[in-house]
Amino acid sequence: xxxxxxTATVHAGEAPEGPPPAVRVxxxxxxxxxxxTKVTVLKGIDLDVRMGELLLLVGESGxxxxxxxxxxxxxxxxxxxxxxxxxxxxxxxxxxxxxxxRGRTMGFIFQQFNLLPALTAAENxxxxxxxxxxxxxxAIRRARTMLETVGLxxxxxxxxxxLSGGQQQRVAIARALVSEPRLLICDEPTAALDGENGQKxxxxxxxxxxxxxxxxxxxxxxxxxFHFGDRIAELTDGRIVRVHSVPAAxxxxxxxxxxxxxxxxxxPEESPS
Amino acid sequence: xxxxxxxxLFGDRAKYLMLLCGLTFCVMLIVxxxxxxxxxxxxxxxxxxxxxxxxxxxxxxxxxxxEVKPIAPTTVERVRSVPGVEWAVPLYRxxxxxxxxxxxxxxxxxxxxxxxxxxxxxxxxxxxxxEDLRTPDAVVVDQWAVERMGGPEVIKVGTIFEINxxxxxxxxIAHVQKDFQNIPSVYATFERATAYAxxxxxxxxxxxxxxxxxxxxxxxxxxxxxxxxxxxFTQEEFGWKTIVWVLKNTGIGINFxxxxxxxxxxxxxxxxxxxxxxxxxxxxxxxxxxxxxxxTFALARMIILQAFTVGIIGFGIGxxxxxxxxxxxxxxxxxxxxxxxxxxxxxxxxxxxxxxFSASISIIKLAKLEPAIVFR
Ligand SMILES: Nc1ncnc2c1ncn2[C@@H]1O[C@H](COP(=O)(O)OP(=O)(O)OP(=O)(O)O)[C@@H](O)[C@H]1O
Ligand SMILES: [Mg+2]
Numbered sequence: 261x262x263x264x265x266x267t268a269t270v271h272a273g274e275a276p277e278g279p280p281p282a283v284r285v286x287x288x289x290x291x292x293x294x295x296x297t298k299v300t301v302l303k304g305i306d307l308d309v310r311m312g313e314l315l316l317l318v319g320e321s322g323x324x325x326x327x328x329x330x331x332x333x334x335x336x337x338x339x340x341x342x343x344x345x346x347x348x349x350x351x352x353x354x355x356x357x358x359x360x361x362r363g364r365t366m367g368f369i370f371q372q373f374n375l376l377p378a379l380t381a382a383e384n385x386x387x388x389x390x391x392x393x394x395x396x397x398x399a400i401r402r403a404r405t406m407l408e409t410v411g412l413x414x415x416x417x418x419x420x421x422x423l424s425g426g427q428q429q430r431v432a433i434a435r436a437l438v439s440e441p442r443l444l445i446c447d448e449p450t451a452a453l454d455g456e457n458g459q460k461x462x463x464x465x466x467x468x469x470x471x472x473x474x475x476x477x478x479x480x481x482x483x484x485x486f487h488f489g490d491r492i493a494e495l496t497d498g499r500i501v502r503v504h505s506v507p508a509a510x511x512x513x514x515x516x517x518x519x520x521x522x523x524x525x526x527x528p529e530e531s532p533s
Numbered sequence: 534x535x536x537x538x539x540x541x542l543f544g545d546r547a548k549y550l551m552l553l554c555g556l557t558f559c560v561m562l563i564v565x566x567x568x569x570x571x572x573x574x575x576x577x578x579x580x581x582x583x584x585x586x587x588x589x590x591x592x593x594x595x596x597x598x599x600e601v602k603p604i605a606p607t608t609v610e611r612v613r614s615v616p617g618v619e620w621a622v623p624l625y626r627x628x629x630x631x632x633x634x635x636x637x638x639x640x641x642x643x644x645x646x647x648x649x650x651x652x653x654x655x656x657x658x659x660x661x662x663x664e665d666l667r668t669p670d671a672v673v674v675d676q677w678a679v680e681r682m683g684g685p686e687v688i689k690v691g692t693i694f695e696i697n698x699x700x701x702x703x704x705x706i707a708h709v710q711k712d713f714q715n716i717p718s719v720y721a722t723f724e725r726a727t728a729y730a731x732x733x734x735x736x737x738x739x740x741x742x743x744x745x746x747x748x749x750x751x752x753x754x755x756x757x758x759x760x761x762x763x764x765x766f767t768q769e770e771f772g773w774k775t776i777v778w779v780l781k782n783t784g785i786g787i788n789f790x791x792x793x794x795x796x797x798x799x800x801x802x803x804x805x806x807x808x809x810x811x812x813x814x815x816x817x818x819x820x821x822x823x824x825x826x827x828x829t830f831a832l833a834r835m836i837i838l839q840a841f842t843v844g845i846i847g848f849g850i851g852x853x854x855x856x857x858x859x860x861x862x863x864x865x866x867x868x869x870x871x872x873x874x875x876x877x878x879x880x881x882x883x884x885x886x887x888x889x890f891s892a893s894i895s896i897i898k899l900a901k902l903e904p905a906i907v908f909r
Binding site: 362370379390391392 | 534536537540544545818821822824827828829831
């Protein structure tokens, strides 16, 4: 991770002529079902995720956060709107290319960890590398290193069932990071972690987000980690109602920053166009 | 990814064992039923295979070996004169009634062999010498006679009994393949056998013949049929003719065939179903792999690898168990059981087919799978 230490920071509110955004969402609509049971979950989403930032996505339960992540990942098709990921118009890609693109560029931390129960922690972490054809030995070695980074160096040979919820979540995080994805998509990555471990993980994610050419989206309910974000987007009733930057004092957040007092100031500075 | 696939398969012990048990059970069921069926078929033509001669000559309208349609006594000479025939000998086959000293009656199959050559004799003797058939009143019985007619105390070398009211003296016990009708056989010379038989105009049942070594058996057989106007069959032809007759006329074909077919269908359905359920239960895991960028092709390879691996292991264990059953329950020839290579190949092929089939269904499901399920 050393070489990924932040070297440049893109600040909120920069001119649109900067580097292209990591993710560009415009007018995206997504509904489930049909006829009477049709539910429109995303009702016209506009959102940019910039290169080199960690964007927090917050909002009420059932508001569509997970759905939006799935759409950005290209694993749910959209009904209307535009979606560019790392400069690629994702909905226009044929299915197989989409899968390959996703595998090469994105990492995921699922709300439910979705570890393979039969594999050890190290093997689970190695899976994305194996998918890309990395030889098994190399893959496992890199997976072990990554597990050490998330503080699980002594649990590499455990199967998920023998790990606590928080440990499983950290395995999932290591798995998301191991292939050094340019876009990291995390659905409540700290939900199963205690405060201290949550802070550690968020610090790792923030470092990834701050790396040039990379970006991180984190869905969370946990106000204690808000200060790790560069910006916070609020999703309510299928729309992004607010996006605001986290004040530098918090955002640059010395590890000592008081976590409990990091309620983000209501500073709307970007309204969806 | 092969490693991941196998780990997924073996790692979940409970699921793997269930799957393996399902497949093993099916293979065992099918192989066992098939072997019993085939064993029965072998029994049904044991009247031919026990004699082990190349060519059978008899009435052209004969339908099976036990039917016996007597032919003219001159036939032996006529067959001998057909070019390409090395030798031809008479055979009597008929039904007789044995009366033991204790007053019991038993039905027997009476076989009369050419006295000078004893061609058509049983391949193995448990006791005595077949050559002793040439002594007065001598007969040889098979091991089934010992079993059915009162046990080794009653039926042994030296026992004297009557066949159709004439004296017979046991000089040997032969070991032969069981007859389908489960009637014991008694061997005598042709002359003695015809003397036992009720007086009839024609007493020649079959002519057994052999082609010269440099002549193809089939060609000689055809030539015999042409020149004598009789029916001439190779051992194999006559065996199949008998099997087909038994299948058509005894209900074994229908009854057993249905059982086997059902066993086969049920077995294969269970095998397919079990494997399908296995992949469905793993769908979420496959979805996660897909979300992480594994192509449908890669996942398909994983599923097929899993299917074939468990299929082959299940096949091996199933065959093992079926064979164990065969050797335990059928070793003494009490039960028909013949596990043949063609049967094993058929089951193997079908198993791979059913595994491929259920794997394909799973793969189609997977191809359509929205990896979004992993986000929920
Ligand atoms: N496949 C689906 N079919 C039908 N409805 C769906 C499907 N997926 C999601 N929904 C609906 O979409 C809405 C938004 O779901 P989503 O999972 O995106 O919410 P969320 O914001 O992630 O909630 P939470 O914070 O509880 O995780 C819910 O009302 C849900 O019932
Ligand atoms: Mg959610």
